[in-house]
Amino acid sequence: xxxxxxxxxxxxxxxxxxxxxxxxxxxxxxxxxxxxxxxxxxxxxxxxxxxxxxxxxxxxxxxxxxxxxxxxxxxxxxxxxxxxxxxxxxxxxxxxxxxxxxxxxxxxxxxxxxxxxxxxxxxxxxxxxxxxxxxxxxxxxxxxxxxxxxxxxxxxxxxxxxxxxxxxxxxxxxxxxxxxxxxxxxxxxxxxxxxxxxxxxxxxxxxxxxxxxxxxxxxxxxxxxxxxxxxxxxxxxxxxxxxxxxxxxxxxxxxxxxxxxxxxxxxxxxxxxxxxxxxxxxxxxxxxxxxxxxxxxxxxxxxxxxxxxxxxxxxxxxxxxxxxxxxxxxxxxx
Amino acid sequence: xxxxxxxxxxxxxxxxxxxxxxxxxxxxxxxxxxxxxxxxxxxxxxxxxxxxxxxxxxxxxxxxxxxxxxxxxxxxxxxxxxxxxxxxxxxxxxxxxxxxxxxxxxxxxxxxxxxxxxxxxxxxxxxxxxxxxxxxxxxxxxxxxxxxxxxxxxxxxxxxxxxxxxxxxxxxxxxxxxxxxxxxxxxxxxxxxxxxxxxxxxxxxxxxxxxxxxxxxxxxxxxxxxxxxxxxxxxxxxxxxxxxxxxxxxxxxxxxxxxxxxxxxxxxxxxxxxxxxxxxxxxxxxxxxxxxxxxxxxxxxxxxxxxxxxxxxxxxxxxxxxxxxxxxxxxxxxxxxxxxxxxxxxxxxxxxxxxxxxxxxxxxxxxxxxxxxxxxxxxxxxxxxxxxxxxxxxxxxxxxxxxxxxxxxxxxxxxxxxxxxxxxxxxxxxxxxxxxxxxxxxxxxxxxxxxxxxxxxxxxxxxxxxxxxxx
Numbered sequence: 001x002x003x004x005x006x007x008x009x010x011x012x013x014x015x016x017x018x019x020x021x022x023x024x025x026x027x028x029x030x031x032x033x034x035x036x037x038x039x040x041x042x043x044x045x046x047x048x049x050x051x052x053x054x055x056x057x058x059x060x061x062x063x064x065x066x067x068x069x070x071x072x073x074x075x076x077x078x079x080x081x082x083x084x085x086x087x088x089x090x091x092x093x094x095x096x097x098x099x100x101x102x103x104x105x106x107x108x109x110x111x112x113x114x115x116x117x118x119x120x121x122x123x124x125x126x127x128x129x130x131x132x133x134x135x136x137x138x139x140x141x142x143x144x145x146x147x148x149x150x151x152x153x154x155x156x157x158x159x160x161x162x163x164x165x166x167x168x169x170x171x172x173x174x175x176x177x178x179x180x181x182x183x184x185x186x187x188x189x190x191x192x193x194x195x196x197x198x199x200x201x202x203x204x205x206x207x208x209x210x211x212x213x214x215x216x217x218x219x220x221x222x223x224x225x226x227x228x229x230x231x232x233x234x235x236x237x238x239x240x241x242x243x244x245x246x247x248x249x250x251x252x253x254x255x256x257x258x259x260x261x262x263x264x265x266x267x268x269x270x271x272x273x274x275x276x277x278x279x280x281x282x283x284x285x286x287x288x289x290x291x292x293x294x295x296x297x298x299x300x301x302x303x304x305x306x307x308x309x310x311x312x313x314x315x316x317x318x319x320x321x322x323x324x325x326x327x328x329x330x331x332x333x334x
Numbered sequence: 335x336x337x338x339x340x341x342x343x344x345x346x347x348x349x350x351x352x353x354x355x356x357x358x359x360x361x362x363x364x365x366x367x368x369x370x371x372x373x374x375x376x377x378x379x380x381x382x383x384x385x386x387x388x389x390x391x392x393x394x395x396x397x398x399x400x401x402x403x404x405x406x407x408x409x410x411x412x413x414x415x416x417x418x419x420x421x422x423x424x425x426x427x428x429x430x431x432x433x434x435x436x437x438x439x440x441x442x443x444x445x446x447x448x449x450x451x452x453x454x455x456x457x458x459x460x461x462x463x464x465x466x467x468x469x470x471x472x473x474x475x476x477x478x479x480x481x482x483x484x485x486x487x488x489x490x491x492x493x494x495x496x497x498x499x500x501x502x503x504x505x506x507x508x509x510x511x512x513x514x515x516x517x518x519x520x521x522x523x524x525x526x527x528x529x530x531x532x533x534x535x536x537x538x539x540x541x542x543x544x545x546x547x548x549x550x551x552x553x554x555x556x557x558x559x560x561x562x563x564x565x566x567x568x569x570x571x572x573x574x575x576x577x578x579x580x581x582x583x584x585x586x587x588x589x590x591x592x593x594x595x596x597x598x599x600x601x602x603x604x605x606x607x608x609x610x611x612x613x614x615x616x617x618x619x620x621x622x623x624x625x626x627x628x629x630x631x632x633x634x635x636x637x638x639x640x641x642x643x644x645x646x647x648x649x650x651x652x653x654x655x656x657x658x659x660x661x662x663x664x665x666x667x668x669x670x671x672x673x674x675x676x677x678x679x680x681x682x683x684x685x686x687x688x689x690x691x692x693x694x695x696x697x698x699x700x701x702x703x704x705x706x707x708x709x710x711x712x713x714x715x716x717x718x719x720x721x722x723x724x725x726x727x728x729x730x731x732x733x734x735x736x737x738x739x740x741x742x743x744x745x746x747x748x749x750x751x752x753x754x755x756x757x758x759x760x761x762x763x764x765x766x767x768x769x770x771x772x773x774x775x776x777x778x779x780x781x782x783x784x785x786x787x788x789x790x791x792x793x794x795x796x797x798x799x800x801x802x803x804x805x
Contacts, residue, residue, distance in 0.1 A: 052448075055403075058407075059439075059440050061407070062406075062407055062410050062436050062440070063436055063437075063440060065410050065411055065414075066410050066429075066432055066433055066435075066436040067433060067436075068414075069410070069413060069414060069421060069425055069429045069432060069433075070425065070429030070430050070432060070433035071429065071433075073421055073422050073423075073424075073425020073426060073429055073500070074422050074425075076413075076414045076418075076421050076422075076425065077414060077418035077419065077421040077422035077425070077734075078418070079414070080411065080413075080414025080415045080418055080421070080734070081414070081415060081416075081418045081734040081735060081736050083415075084415050084734075084736055084740050084744070085740065085743075085744075087411055087415055088415065088744045088747065088748075091407060091408050091411060092747055092748075092751050094404070094407065095404045095405075095407075095408070095751060095755060096751070096755065098400070098403075098404040099400070099401070099404060099755050099758070099759060102396075102397065102400055102759075103758055103759070103762065106762050145422055145498065146418065146419065146422075146735055147418070147734075147735060148735070150737070151736060151737045151739070151740040293425055293426035293429060293430075293500075293502075294426055294496070294502045294503075296502070296503055296506075297426040297427070297429065297430050297502070297503060300430045300503070300506055301429070301430040301433045301434065304433070304434050304437050305433075305437065308437045308438075308440070308441050309437075311441065312440055312441060
């Protein structure tokens with residue numbers, strides 16, 4: 001029996017991207033919420049809640065990008081130029097917030113600048129990621145082995161909507177994370193914010209989901225034709241369940257269930273995207289088998305991935321276990 | 335060249351972002367090893383001054399490493415955004431190598447960096463030493479893969495070309511250990527060590543000028559000068575071997591480095607200085623030593639050496655840039671050697687810590703390693719033009735189909751952001767260096783998040799053992 005290496009790798013890269021979205025999602029969300037919580041000590045507390053983990057979270061982005069280059073070079077070569085502006089803006093945003101983590105503690109006089117860099121960089125990176133996603137979903141023109149559109153093609157009402165949706169969605173992840181990990185003032189503020197962004201996220205998920213099938217007949221077919229609909233129907237149903245758990249958890253002032261429900265929403269939306277995309281990696285033009293490098297390249301890297309990815313996951317899980325419990329402004333985790 | 339040509343703009347952008355990036359790894363590769371040595375010496379001798387030095391340089395390492403990571407993320411996307419045709423064609427060969435770099439860097443960050451930065455008290459000195467060694471090994475491993483990728487582009491091997499026009503690997507061993515890789519790896523790792531040694535030496539010299547009795551400053555200065563005295567000559571020899579390898583595989587690059595527009599059938603001169611005149615195809619005001627170039631490159635005074643006149647004009651690299659950057663690198667290399675020899679003499683006379691002019695010279699040469707590294711990379715990268723994959727894929731064929739306006743706008747954004755943010759980071763590093771090292775040098779404040787903290791910093795170990803989770 002021969003392994004279907006492109007399929008295995010598509011699964012691995014999808015996993016890396018999902019890991020990135022839900023992990024960096026909540027720490028970007030904390031950055032997005034920075035301007036909405038006043039007070040230096042409160043902000044210290046917010047930053048401390050993600051400080052030990054955010055760096056590892058972001059490395060999944062490099063793994064996703066690097067993996068795409070290694071395994072699906074054709075997809076990498078088509079998608080990156082098509083998303084030139086949003087990718088560049090995202091990278092710059094990530095640099096701003098990345099250095100802010102460190103520089104904010106190196107100065108008192110300039111602290112407000114790094115607060116802005118953290119909040120602004122996080123928000124811009126999240127928005128650019130959402131726009132990039134929307135631009136990919138709406139389809140990009142391909143001729144031969146290259147992107148054939150212009151450099152403003154990514155900018156459409158749909159991609160702006162997905163950009164907004166991701167900012168609000170990450171804000172929800174950030175708010176529910178803070179509910180879990182903080183106490184007192186910050187936690188109360190996080191509940192207040194979550195009461196706004198939770199319904200907003202649900203409305204935006206609904207809008208994007210309703211719009212997507214009309215972008216392209218293939219999406220319509222994948223979601224609404226028999227027998228595909230059998231596979232597709234559980235997703236919206238589970239979204240409703242997660243939404244119920246989220247809103248119930250918030251009204252009952254639960255601490256953990258809102259975060260888990262928000263994560264579930266993201267996982268479900270990601271699976272939904274997978275249903276829309278599969279078997280394509282560039283929607284509706286390039287399949288994962290078209291884009292894959294030869295099997296010997298995939299096998300060569302798979303050896304390393306099979307050994308190292310489980311170790312990395314174990315470390316990650318261990319580190320989250322160690323940092324369980326509440327955070328405060330001065331003592332880090334306690 | 336048209337400045338509004340998207341190809342030119344994309345090249346400037348790549349050169350700018352990669353040049354900014356290389357500064358940080360060049361420093362952190364060397365510093366990681368230095369930290370491992372300090373840690374080992376502390377363990378071996380039991381002297382607390384080594385722990386003080388370790389804590390002093392660790393704080394600087396954390397900032398530099400963090401900036402290396404964020405500027406590196408940009409690089410991993412730059413191939414796709416600006417060099418998409420290149421990515422499509424070489425991805426099957428180079429992608430897995432880059433993938434291994436990412437995996438090993440990830441592994442290092444996840445596992446050992448946090449322990450190194452925060453963990454001495456928590457895991458005990460021996461495990462902490464092991465973590466420091468692993469960080470040093472990890473930075474070396476990153477360099478290994480990246481230099482293998484770069485070397486393959488310079489001297490491709492172990493490949494075939496498939497029906498889609500993509501390079502595919504036929505022999506991974508030949509791909510990874512391609513002909514120029516061992517030379518480039520040795521040359522770059524030594525360069526990183528020298529760069530770090532001169533930074534350490536300059537900081538030591540600065541604090542010696544202020545207080546000759548500062549024990550930690552004396553030790554770091556002495557260690558740095560040993561490195562200069564020992565590694566600078568080795569580096570010059572390694573560079574010579576690398577040059578001979580280049581002559582074998584990329585003769586046009588060596589012609590540009592040497593400024594040989596013309597062929598010399600009976601012994602080529604070594605041009606020390608001069609001004610390349612590409613229009614007239616000669617070196618103006620050349621100061622040269624007859625036949626010496628043939629002696630260096632062929633080990634024979636009268637060996638014939640071909641010049642750029644044997645290379646079609648559209649296959650020649652730009653001479654002036656390569657000629658100058660090569661000379662800057664060489665000049666710095668010999669200045670480093672000179673300082674190393676001077677230090678040996680002063681050490682012999684017992685005046686190493688009491689010669690202010692020596693210390694001033696060491697401060698002056700503090701940043702020289704960075705300049706030499708950049709000049710060396712400019713020599714090799716400009717010298718391989720007009721190719722991205724040498725002899726097989728031209729730079730012009732490699733670029734993305736992107737409008738000049740898009741590339742120009744992103745270039746400006748990168749320039750503004752990099753100067754602002756990495757300028758601030760460099761300022762914080764210099765401020766740390768300006769503080770004298772002292773006994774009981776504190777480590778990092780564990781409450782302060784560090785960009786490079788990895789996902790398992792020391793509070794992890796602490797929390798695992800002593801602390802109770804909140805209710």
